[in-house]
Amino acid sequence: MKKFKKMMYLKLARAFGRSNNCRQVPTIIGETTKVCGDINSNGILHVDGYIEGDINCEELVIGVKGNILGTVKAQSMFLYGTLQGKATADSLFIANTAKLIGDATHNTIAIEPGAYIDGHCIRVQNKPAAEPAASEAPKTAAAPQPAVVAAPKVIAKIKAVK
Incomplete structure (x- = not known):
């Protein structure tokens, strides 16, 4: 039976390793795990344990029992547990x-009723597609000129009556 399990594991590992179409297997920090230090990942990180440090990843899921103390940067973030720090x-x-204690910077946000937030939620727009190159000098706009208004034309002369 052990041989069969090992063979199936190797077969699955090869299949996931070769295919770019498959969804990545997430890195899981279990409920009984405590991490002190920074984590950098190009994939999915699921936290049910305790992390003291900064996290930088593509997708972050903080489970109900997850607790993070530090700064978090991710493309997508799903918060079910506690985050103390900047997101x-x-x-x-x-x-x-x-429970979010700290500031959150985001492009899109969804908050369920009952969530606890002690901090600011700051929306940031996506950067425009075309940005000027660093070598180009920024063009300064000319100071705005006041509008010139012509005096109204007199259509008829009016005589004052005494």
Whole structure:
């Protein structure tokens, strides 16, 4: 039986390793795990344990029992547990079980009723597609000129009557 399990594991590992179409297997920080230090990941990170440090990843899921003390940067973030620190995410979801103590910078946000937030939620627009190159000098706009208004034309002469 052990041989069969090992063979199936190797087969699955090869399949996931070769295919670019498959969704990545997430990195999971379990409920009984405590991490002191920074985490950088190009994939999905699911936290049910305790992390003291900064996190930088593509997608972050903080589970109901997850607790993070530090700065978080992710493309997508799903908060069900506790985050104490600054969060920066393009897409941010805060569940009714979540507790956010700190500021959140986001492009889109969804907050369920009952979520606890002690901080600011700051919306940041996506950068425009075309930005001037660093070598180009920024063009300064000319100072606005006041509008010139012509005096009204007199259509008829009016005589004053005494």
